[in-house]
Amino acid sequence: MKRYAKLYWLYAKNHFKVMMEYRMDFLIGVLSVFGQQFAALFFLSIVFRHIESLNGWGFYEILFIYGIAFLGRAIHHIFFDNLWTIGWQYIRTGNLDRILMRPVNPLFQIIAERVQQDGFGQLLIGGSVLWLASNELGMVWSVMDLFVLFVMVLASGMIYIAVNLFFATFSFWMIDSLPVVFAVFSLSDFARYPMTIYSKVIMFVLTYIIPFGFTAFYPAMYFFEGRGFTLFALATPIVAALSLILAYRFWLFGLRAFASTGS
Amino acid sequence: MSQLAIEVKGLVKQYKIMERDAGLKGAIKALFTRKYRIKEAVKGIDLSIAPGERVGYIGFNGAGKSTTIKMLAGVLRPDAGSVHVYGIDPHEERIKNARQIGAVFGQRTQLFWDIPVRESFDLLCEIYEVPRDEFQETVAWFIERLQLESLLDVPVRQLSLGQKMRCELAAAFLHRPRVVYLDEPTIGLDIDIKETIRAFIREISDAWGTTVILTTHDMQDIEEVCDRVIVLDEGRIIYDDRIETLKQTFNNERTLEITLDEGSTFELPPAVTGRVMRLETEDETIQLAFNHHEISSGQLIREIVNCNQVKDLSVVVPKMEALIRNLYKSGVSA
Numbered sequence: 001m002k003r004y005a006k007l008y009w010l011y012a013k014n015h016f017k018v019m020m021e022y023r024m025d026f027l028i029g030v031l032s033v034f035g036q037q038f039a040a041l042f043f044l045s046i047v048f049r050h051i052e053s054l055n056g057w058g059f060y061e062i063l064f065i066y067g068i069a070f071l072g073r074a075i076h077h078i079f080f081d082n083l084w085t086i087g088w089q090y091i092r093t094g095n096l097d098r099i100l101m102r103p104v105n106p107l108f109q110i111i112a113e114r115v116q117q118d119g120f121g122q123l124l125i126g127g128s129v130l131w132l133a134s135n136e137l138g139m140v141w142s143v144m145d146l147f148v149l150f151v152m153v154l155a156s157g158m159i160y161i162a163v164n165l166f167f168a169t170f171s172f173w174m175i176d177s178l179p180v181v182f183a184v185f186s187l188s189d190f191a192r193y194p195m196t197i198y199s200k201v202i203m204f205v206l207t208y209i210i211p212f213g214f215t216a217f218y219p220a221m222y223f224f225e226g227r228g229f230t231l232f233a234l235a236t237p238i239v240a241a242l243s244l245i246l247a248y249r250f251w252l253f254g255l256r257a258f259a260s261t262g263s
Numbered sequence: 264m265s266q267l268a269i270e271v272k273g274l275v276k277q278y279k280i281m282e283r284d285a286g287l288k289g290a291i292k293a294l295f296t297r298k299y300r301i302k303e304a305v306k307g308i309d310l311s312i313a314p315g316e317r318v319g320y321i322g323f324n325g326a327g328k329s330t331t332i333k334m335l336a337g338v339l340r341p342d343a344g345s346v347h348v349y350g351i352d353p354h355e356e357r358i359k360n361a362r363q364i365g366a367v368f369g370q371r372t373q374l375f376w377d378i379p380v381r382e383s384f385d386l387l388c389e390i391y392e393v394p395r396d397e398f399q400e401t402v403a404w405f406i407e408r409l410q411l412e413s414l415l416d417v418p419v420r421q422l423s424l425g426q427k428m429r430c431e432l433a434a435a436f437l438h439r440p441r442v443v444y445l446d447e448p449t450i451g452l453d454i455d456i457k458e459t460i461r462a463f464i465r466e467i468s469d470a471w472g473t474t475v476i477l478t479t480h481d482m483q484d485i486e487e488v489c490d491r492v493i494v495l496d497e498g499r500i501i502y503d504d505r506i507e508t509l510k511q512t513f514n515n516e517r518t519l520e521i522t523l524d525e526g527s528t529f530e531l532p533p534a535v536t537g538r539v540m541r542l543e544t545e546d547e548t549i550q551l552a553f554n555h556h557e558i559s560s561g562q563l564i565r566e567i568v569n570c571n572q573v574k575d576l577s578v579v580v581p582k583m584e585a586l587i588r589n590l591y592k593s594g595v596s597a
Contacts, residue, residue: 003392006389007389007390010385010386010389011386014375014377014378014382014386017378017382018377018378093371094368094371095371097333097336097338097368097371098366098368098371098372098373100336100337100338100357100361101336101337101338101361101364101366102361102390102391103358103359103361103362103390103391103392104358104390105358113375256340259338259339259340259354260339260340260342261278261279
């Protein structure tokens with residue numbers, strides 16, 4: 001564990017050095033993600049200029065849910081972005097062979113080989129939105145609440161990571177599973193709204209099949225009073241851990257298949 | 264030392280190849296019904312390689328070379344047979360095996376694309392947990408032998424092919440592996456860089472007793488680096504012996520090239536018939552293949568000159584490349 005932490009730090013240090021060499025790229029990347037998220041928020045605020053509430057949910061409540069989603073996604077985006085590239089950058093090119101010949105966990109190497117600085121934009125906007133929303137909602141934060149928030153954001157990030165890893169693993173059998181990962185990830189946009197506005201089917205899918213519901217809506221419910229879903233909120237870290245274990249198992253299964261076909 | 268560096272028994276690897284009919288129709292049909300053809304890439308290989316041996320592993324494209332090496336490295340799982348590298352099963356204990364091997368795979372880089380060579384080495388030092396002082400000693404030695412000094416601060420992506428290959432080689436040996444797999448390490452390089460690389464491999468392997476498996480299409484590599492040759496053809500080993508034995512087997516083979524004065528015709532002296540073979544040639548020259556053991560060059564030349572109007576002649580000793588080609592033709596088995 002200590003060895004892996006040290007290794008990650010070394011990988012990351014090199015990334016930051018490269019990043020500093022291309023300061024312009026860094027800035028443009030952060031700004032573009034910033035713009036993207038800002039557009040989504042702008043759209044939301046326009047909608048709320050015309051309606052009082054969305055199925056009983058106010059603007060700042062939805063903003064709060066957005067904030068948690070952004071922060072969770074930022075963790076995934078900054079540190080685990082290479083999961084997207086497993087198919088075309090590692091399996092198809094034979095780079096995975098090189099990784100498998102080193103005495104370090106192969107998934108760790110893939111993850112460590114990239115830090116996506118653009119995600120810092122998301123982190124910034126997520127933090128600001130959460131702060132703004134909680135102020136407007138008159139929330140009072142105890143140390144315990146802050147700790148829970150931290151755990152929830154981490155769990156949210158873990159679910160994004162698990163879903164990404166699970167569907168990227170299909171690249172062992174397909175030429176490239178990237179389109180599948182894209183399709184699945186477009187579902188995560190639904191999860192940034194209160195789940196009660198959707199039909200039972202969508203709610204079921206986002207809770208039990210692809211648990212994006214636990215990336216924002218359910219964990220946010222821990223902080224809202226009288227809205228229900230407390231059990232779901234408390235289950236968030238468990239769901240995150242289970243998803244991650246399942247995805248990692250599936251990845252190991254894919255690796256074994258790779259060792260027998262080598263394609 | 265009794266332990267073998269590499270021990271392979273009855274190694275088999277098959278690939279499933281999907282077959283489909285041509286055209287769009289075939290592609291759509293393949294979505295629903297899949298037909299597979301089994302291709303045996305490696306058909307039962309036995310190998311015993313002693314520590315410190317330098318083995319040239321050669322064969323045509325598709326002969327099964329890289330498949331074997333991938334199994335030796337633990338990347339692929341054998342379908343049958345066993346592999347042991349210093350007693351470790353590379354696939355079952357991949358990470359343990361990874362510590363004792365190094366590799367250069369021609370086209371793919373072991374280094375880190377965006378970061379300078381020096382930082383790449385540092386990272387590898389941590390990955391392989393090389394003690395710091397040992398690492399520094401090794402790097403200093405490699406910098407001198409491979410002339411890396413001026414390359415250390417350059418990002419890998421900016422290196423030329425020759426520069427990159429020198430760094431790759433250093434990276435492969437950095438953690439003092441017991442076995443190194445080199446796949447086409449000299450492909451596309453200038454002759455002087457090839458020389459540097461060959462000398463480096465020899466020197467390091469001598470110093471540390473590193474076992475080297477070298478696949479190449481350049482016979483000069485084999486001749487200068489290896490002490491043993493294994494020839495693979497269609498998934499089977501067709502030749503496995505010391506390089507000197509290979510040379511000796513064909514050592515007495517010679518070719519005499521003769522150019523005659525214009526207008527004269529060639530006559531084979533009766534004294535040599537049955538002991539030489541006339542080869543087909545496209546141009547005017549006459550080529551006679553003979554065995555140095557049965558008839559000496561001197562005797563043959565005397566006989567030829569006696570009854571022909573010879574303008575020019577020369578005796579050719581076959582090169583490694585010709586020896587190997589001979590092997591394929593005659594199918595000599597070890």
